[in-house]
Amino acid sequence: MKQIFPQNEKKIIPLYPVKCLLCVQCYQSFWESDWRRFINHIKHPSKIKKGGLLRINPHSKIYGPLWKSKYGPLVVVNVASAELIEQVLRQEGRLPVRSDMPHWRSYRELRNQAHGPLTEMGANWQRIRSILNPRMLKPKHVSSYANTINGVVTDFIDRVAWLRETSGQGVMVNDLTGELYKFAFEGICSVLFETRMGCMNNVVPEETQKFIFSVGEMFRLSPMIVLFPKAVWPYMPFWKQFVAAWDNLFRVAEELVKQKMEEIQGKVNLDQNVEGAYLTHLLLSDQMTVTEILGSITELLLAGVDTTSNTISWSLYLMAQEPEIQEQLYQEVISVCPGDKVPNNDDIAQMPYLKAIIRETLRLYPVVPGNARVTVENEIVVGDHLFPKNTLFHLCHYAVSYDENIFPDPHTFLPQRWLRGAEEKSKHHPFGSVPFGFGIRACLGRRVAELEMYLLLSRLIKQYEIRPDPAGTTVLPVTRTLLCPAKPINLQFLDRRVEQEQPRKAAGVSL
Numbered sequence: 001m002k003q004i005f006p007q008n009e010k011k012i013i014p015l016y017p018v019k020c021l022l023c024v025q026c027y028q029s030f031w032e033s034d035w036r037r038f039i040n041h042i043k044h045p046s047k048i049k050k051g052g053l054l055r056i057n058p059h060s061k062i063y064g065p066l067w068k069s070k071y072g073p074l075v076v077v078n079v080a081s082a083e084l085i086e087q088v089l090r091q092e093g094r095l096p097v098r099s100d101m102p103h104w105r106s107y108r109e110l111r112n113q114a115h116g117p118l119t120e121m122g123a124n125w126q127r128i129r130s131i132l133n134p135r136m137l138k139p140k141h142v143s144s145y146a147n148t149i150n151g152v153v154t155d156f157i158d159r160v161a162w163l164r165e166t167s168g169q170g171v172m173v174n175d176l177t178g179e180l181y182k183f184a185f186e187g188i189c190s191v192l193f194e195t196r197m198g199c200m201n202n203v204v205p206e207e208t209q210k211f212i213f214s215v216g217e218m219f220r221l222s223p224m225i226v227l228f229p230k231a232v233w234p235y236m237p238f239w240k241q242f243v244a245a246w247d248n249l250f251r252v253a254e255e256l257v258k259q260k261m262e263e264i265q266g267k268v269n270l271d272q273n274v275e276g277a278y279l280t281h282l283l284l285s286d287q288m289t290v291t292e293i294l295g296s297i298t299e300l301l302l303a304g305v306d307t308t309s310n311t312i313s314w315s316l317y318l319m320a321q322e323p324e325i326q327e328q329l330y331q332e333v334i335s336v337c338p339g340d341k342v343p344n345n346d347d348i349a350q351m352p353y354l355k356a357i358i359r360e361t362l363r364l365y366p367v368v369p370g371n372a373r374v375t376v377e378n379e380i381v382v383g384d385h386l387f388p389k390n391t392l393f394h395l396c397h398y399a400v401s402y403d404e405n406i407f408p409d410p411h412t413f414l415p416q417r418w419l420r421g422a423e424e425k426s427k428h429h430p431f432g433s434v435p436f437g438f439g440i441r442a443c444l445g446r447r448v449a450e451l452e453m454y455l456l457l458s459r460l461i462k463q464y465e466i467r468p469d470p471a472g473t474t475v476l477p478v479t480r481t482l483l484c485p486a487k488p489i490n491l492q493f494l495d496r497r498v499e500q501e502q503p504r505k506a507a508g509v510s511l
């Protein structure tokens with residue numbers, strides 16, 4: 001007989017609003033009801049990995065695959081096994097809801113702005129996804145962005161050379177994640193707005209800097225705001241900062257949309273052909289109002305920067321520690337693109353190892369380490385329990401991706417797990433690692449993000465051999481809504497051409 005969860009469970013009382021520093025998942029359960037659980041929690045041993053200390057504390061090992069926790073006013077049911085995650089995902093209705101993002105939605109209501117794909121719900125969410133999807137997800141459209149993105153990659157590679165020379169004693173690139181943030185921002189803007197923002201310049205334009213700062217502020221303040229009931233938000237100083245950050249994001253996006261509209265109008269006045277990619281298409285197709293376009297474009301931008309830049313950072317960090325993996329990738333890239341040939345979409349299709357590297361990076365460091373789900377339509381059965389409608393689930397993807405029953409030797413970076421024909425691949429539970437989500441509400445930018453990551457990584461590895469920071473710094477992941485490096489990632493970039501010509505000089509660089 002199924003029971004309503006959590007029947008007979010004692011009320012959860014928040015006891016200690018402290019962030020546990022022992023593991024990367026604590027943002028979901030640091031309000032525990034029971035001190036004994038907390039003691040257990042901190043006793044749980046850390047795992048040591050070659051080249052890095054991974055402090056991973058799968059709560060599932062302490063509580064089993066299903067447990068309840070409290071985050072501010074939210075009661076959350078955590079789901080931490082591939083089978084149970086699959087069960088939740090397969091019972092999603094036609095109009096899935098993630099979490100209702102009350103703080104993000106409140107801003108839009110306050111300023112009369114439209115919701116985008118992240119914050120919209122119900123039939124209107126479905127309508128905007130059906131308009132936004134084709135040019136973001138259809139391979140024929142996405143492949144047409146390769147030249148634009150390659151232009152940004154060229155500038156990033158030039159910037160790496162400049163950084164090595166000016167601030168890296170000829171070899172180091174410091175704060176790679178910060179640099180890749182600019183790359184991802186420039187890359188997604190070049191696709192969405194068909195405009196270059198100047199992030200790769202030696203001096204980043206002030207407006208762009210403000211935009212980048214506002215994104216960071218908004219993500220920093222978000223988890224604090226949801227800890228408090230909505231009624232007190234207007235009286236909190238950080239609500240004002242949060243509103244100011246959003247105002248700035250919408251202002252910059254509005255400026256870019258306005259510029260594009262004027263550009264289109266100018267061409268129409270001169271009887272010229274109007275050609276363009278994403279924004280031009282949205283503006284010309286008349287399926288959305290300008291306010292709706294603005295709401296969606298702003299959210300696409302937000303979703304498309306930290307995610308991509310963090311993933312590329314982790315993958316370079318991992319490869320720096322694994323010269324053999326790097327060499328295998330280098331061989332693959334030069335066999336598909338010998339000499340000066342720049343990889344395009346068709347070339348990438350012939351690089352399975354490159355794809356496996358990104359896939360394995362996303363298993364070890366899933367940028368979205370946990371994902372909220374609310375079942376609005378029906379009651380839902382998970383394991384032995386029947387949950388009422390509107391239960392807020394938190395799917396613990398991070399914990400599951402380290403489950404040794406699904407991924408043997410789970411702490412090791414093994415891209416070959418993902419190669420076709422790999423014995424292990426056929427055994428993976430399909431919900432063991434779902435870094436882009438699942439179903440009709442899965443990531444809208446997946447194809448563009450993959451294209452950006454493949455083009456950048458293949459070209460960087462073709463030119464540089466990446467080595468760890470000689471200072472031996474280990475970088476751990478932390479959750480700041482997304483899974484981020486806890487401190488700057490600094491790496492050595494050895495120019496392969498110099499190394500081939502003057503191996504001793506290149507190897508003898510001392511810092």
Ligand code: HEM
Nearest residue numbers: 117303304307308368435436437438441442443444445449
């Ligand atoms: C490595 C890069 C990325 C990763 C790992 C990633 C991952 C995810 C995940 C896990 C979700 C939630 C899916 C779900 O709830 O089932 C999501 C949603 C979303 N992503 Fe991404 N993402 C990435 C890059 C991007 C980019 C570049 C864009 C924009 C161009 C983007 C736009 C979105 C949007 C708009 C949503 C919300 C979709 C909806 O609720 O309808 N993402 N992403």
